[in-house]
Each structure stands twice: as structure tokens, then as C-alpha cells.
Amino acid sequence: MSLDLAAVRALDASDPLRAFRDRFDLPDGVIYMDGNSLGPLPRTARAALTRAVDDEWGRGLIRSWNDAGWIDAPRRVGDRIAGLIGASPGEVVVADSTSVNLFKLAAAAVGARPGRRVILTEAGNFPTDLYIAQGLAAVLPAVQVRAVPADEIAAHLGPDVALLQLSHVHYKSARRHDMAALTTAAQAAGALTLWDLSHSAGAIEVDLNGCNADLAVGCGYKFLNGGPGAPAFLFVAARHQARLVSPLAGWMGHAAPFDFVDEYRPAPGVERFLCGTPSILALTALEAGVEIAAAVDAQALAAKAKRLIGLFITEVEARCPTLTLASPRHGPRGSHVSFAHPEGYRIMRALIARGLIGDFREPDILRFGITPLYLGYEDVWRAAQLIQQVLDAEAWRDESVRQAGRVT
Numbered sequence: 001m002s003l004d005l006a007a008v009r010a011l012d013a014s015d016p017l018r019a020f021r022d023r024f025d026l027p028d029g030v031i032y033m034d035g036n037s038l039g040p041l042p043r044t045a046r047a048a049l050t051r052a053v054d055d056e057w058g059r060g061l062i063r064s065w066n067d068a069g070w071i072d073a074p075r076r077v078g079d080r081i082a083g084l085i086g087a088s089p090g091e092v093v094v095a096d097s098t099s100v101n102l103f104k105l106a107a108a109a110v111g112a113r114p115g116r117r118v119i120l121t122e123a124g125n126f127p128t129d130l131y132i133a134q135g136l137a138a139v140l141p142a143v144q145v146r147a148v149p150a151d152e153i154a155a156h157l158g159p160d161v162a163l164l165q166l167s168h169v170h171y172k173s174a175r176r177h178d179m180a181a182l183t184t185a186a187q188a189a190g191a192l193t194l195w196d197l198s199h200s201a202g203a204i205e206v207d208l209n210g211c212n213a214d215l216a217v218g219c220g221y222k223f224l225n226g227g228p229g230a231p232a233f234l235f236v237a238a239r240h241q242a243r244l245v246s247p248l249a250g251w252m253g254h255a256a257p258f259d260f261v262d263e264y265r266p267a268p269g270v271e272r273f274l275c276g277t278p279s280i281l282a283l284t285a286l287e288a289g290v291e292i293a294a295a296v297d298a299q300a301l302a303a304k305a306k307r308l309i310g311l312f313i314t315e316v317e318a319r320c321p322t323l324t325l326a327s328p329r330h331g332p333r334g335s336h337v338s339f340a341h342p343e344g345y346r347i348m349r350a351l352i353a354r355g356l357i358g359d360f361r362e363p364d365i366l367r368f369g370i371t372p373l374y375l376g377y378e379d380v381w382r383a384a385q386l387i388q389q390v391l392d393a394e395a396w397r398d399e400s401v402r403q404a405g406r407v408t
């Protein structure tokens with residue numbers, strides 16, 4: 001049943017997370033439903049960047065590595081992220097990109113399981129997750145990548161599997177894997193697990209240690225609102241830290257980087273998975289985003305996400321019969337909603353031109369991020385109306401077809 005304007009405004013008026021909207025600098029006239037791809041600008045990030053540029057870099061110069069805490073930033077922000085994903089302090093660092101972190105941890109995992117050669121993953125996983133595994137197999141010819149459909153993963157956990165590497169939430173469908181059950185099954189088969197939390201961290205409840213997870217990576221610029229190309233994070237369970245070794249033995253992962261000795265000796269803790277000098281301006285912006293996420297009550301976030309998702313799906317299905325839901329309606333899921341339509345690309349172009357920003361994924365998926373920190377009930381209700389208008393008027397026919405090479 002569709003709700004009216006008064007009803008959605010009443011939901012917004014009683015929303016305990018309503019005040020978080022003001023922490024973000026969002027343009028007027030836009031309904032932003034792409035926070036699953038690039039989170040918006042936290043107001044505190046602008047001030048923090050100004051301070052980092054003017055005071056720390058401009059006046060502090062090289063002294064700021066110590067005086068402004070730059071050298072501790074990967075671990076400091078990592079500890080903050082740990083609190084969002086069910087990890088303990090000292091199990092997470094911020095470093096590099098998600099892609100590079102996948103490589104480091106997958107290589108370390110394979111090295112810790114001699115005699116086993118398979119990296120098991122899901123067919124249709126996010127491309128970089130597959131490509132990095134394929135690239136690792138190219139440098140370590142004994143390694144083999146096996147990508148199977150989601151419902152066949154457990155059946156492939158045999159004695160040859162070194163690593164089960166999965167995205168917790170699927171980037172297209174938003175379907176969520178059962179982290180606890182698959183981790184238990186993988187470990188029972190003698191394999192390690194590597195979870196990609198790019199669509200989970202900051203979006204849904206994650207309990208890495210509650211699931212006894214081994215390894216994880218995740219993205220800073222999506223639901224953590226860390227800015228375009230923000231550094232990523234990685235998790236290594238404390239019990240593995242002394243044994244797993246990074247294949248990228250950079251000086252920042254050394255036990256004593258400023259001793260400048262010739263022989264590599266890894267740091268005792270998770271810092272051994274650092275590689276080179278961290279990007280401090282990028283970390284500064286990420287820290288501002290992570291601080292907002294750390295201030296949110298996880299249960300309130302989950303409850304609001306569920307209601308927003310339910311409202312959005314109900315309204316779109318009632319108004320737009322030509323769209324097909326391509327996400328779980330209930331049950332284990334992340335925080336975006338996908339619909340399929342053969343003209344998905346042009347429909348999304350038309351929506352963006354009208355101020356509703358989502359994104360398109362090949363071949364026919366319209367993706368809408370549900371981010372309870374800055375989206376309200378009226379926003380998703382109006383979004384459904386805009387989608388209906390574009391479809392009813394066939395307004396997408398004015399849009400050009402997809403051009404190769406453009407970010408979509």
C-alpha cells in the first residue's frame with residue numbers, strides 16, 4: 001500500500017537519525033542514492049582537510065609526522081574502523097586500495113596453506129576481486145582460481161582449497177552471504193577466509209570476530225564516506241598476525257622502519273601489512289567519515305535501513321510495473337536496492353538529469369543506495385515518483401546510449 005506525503009513526513013519527524021543529515025554537505029535539489037559507490041562530503045572533512053593542509057603540512061612541514069600524529073594514522077583510523085566491523089583494536093589498518101589489500105592478504109593466505117592450491121570465490125564477484133585472484137595465480141602458477149555460483153560454494157570446500165575469498169554483500173544484487181556459516185565450513189575444510197566488506201562496512205552490522213573470520217578488506221569511499229579514492233582497510237585476526245607475511249614487504253611494514261637496516265623484518269602486528277608511506281590528506285578525509293559512522297547507533301541504522309528499503313521497494317513496485325526487483329526483498333541483504341530494465345542505462349541517465357542520482361551496472365541493473373544517515377523517508381518516496389514519471393513519459397528516450405570508457 002502506498003503512503004501519502006503526510007505519512008512519510010511523519011516517519012521523518014520521528015526518525016532518531018534525522019540529525020545526521022546535517023553532517024553532510026549535499027547539494028540542494030538532489031536525492032543522493034549512490035552512497036554505495038561514492039559517499040557524500042562530511043562537513044567535518046572540509047575543516048579537517050583545511051587544518052591538515054594549512055597547519056600540519058603548511059606550517060608543521062615534516063615535523064607533523066610526529067607532532068600531528070601522521071605516522072600513527074593508519075593504525076588510529078584502523079582501530080576506529082575495527083569498532084564498526086566487530087574487530088578488536090590492533091586487528092585493522094588503513095592502507096592502499098581494496099584491490100591491493102586483496103592481493104596482499106590472498107597471497108599471505110595461500111602462503112600459509114602449503115600444499116593447497118585453490119582460491120575459491122563466487123562467479124560474478126566484483127571484477128577486481130576476481131582479477132586480483134587471477135593475477136596472483138599468474139605470479140604463483142601453482143595457484144588456481146575457482147569461481148562457482150553462490151549456492152555451490154559450500155560444496156566446493158574440499159582439501160585442495162587454501163582460501164575462500166568472498167564479497168560479504170554482492171555489489172549488484174545486494175545479496176548477503178552468511179559469514180558465520182561459510183567461515184565455519186571453510187575452516188572445517190582447512191581453508192582460510194577473506195571477506196570483502198566494501199558494501200558492508202558502515203552500511204550493515206558486521207561481526208568479524210563473532211564469526212571467527214580470518215581476513216577481511218574493505219573500501220573507504222563508499223558507506224564510510226571517506227572521499228573519492230579514499231584509502232582502504234584490511235583486517236587480520238590477531239591469532240594469525242605472527243604467521244602471515246605480506247608479499248609486498250615495504251618499509252612501512254618493517255618492525256623498525258626508521259632503523260634503515262638492509263634486511264626486512266616484519267612488524268609484529270597488523271602493521272606488517274602496511275607497504276609504503278600513507279597518503280595523509282586522504283586519511284584525514286577518511287577519518288572524518290569514519291568518525292561519523294562511529295557515532296551512529298548500529299541498531300538504529302539497521303532498523304531505519306530496513307524501513308527505507310521496504311518503503312522504496314513497495315513504492316517502486318506499485319508505480320513502475322516494468323521494473324523487476326533484482327535484489328532480495330527481505331532477509332540477508334546489504335543496503336542498496338537494484339531493479340532490472342533493458343533500458344536501464346538510459347533510464348538512469350534520465351533520473352540523474354532530474355536530480356535522482358543512482359547508478360547503472362551492466363547489463364541492465366539500476367542501483368539505488370539506501371543510506372539512512374542522510375536519506376529520509378520522503379526522499380525515497382519522492383525517488384519512486386521520479387522513477388515513475390521517467391518511465392510513464394518514456395523520458396529516457398531522449399538520452400543517448402552508453403559510451404564506452406565512461407564511469408557509469
Ligand SMILES: *Cc1c(COP(=O)(O)O)cnc(C)c1O
Pocket residue numbers: 097098099100126128129167171196198199219232
Ligand atoms: C568498490 C569495491 C572494490 C573497490 O576496489 P578499489 O581497489 O577501491 O578500486 C573492491 N571490491 C568490491 C566488492 C567493491 O564493491
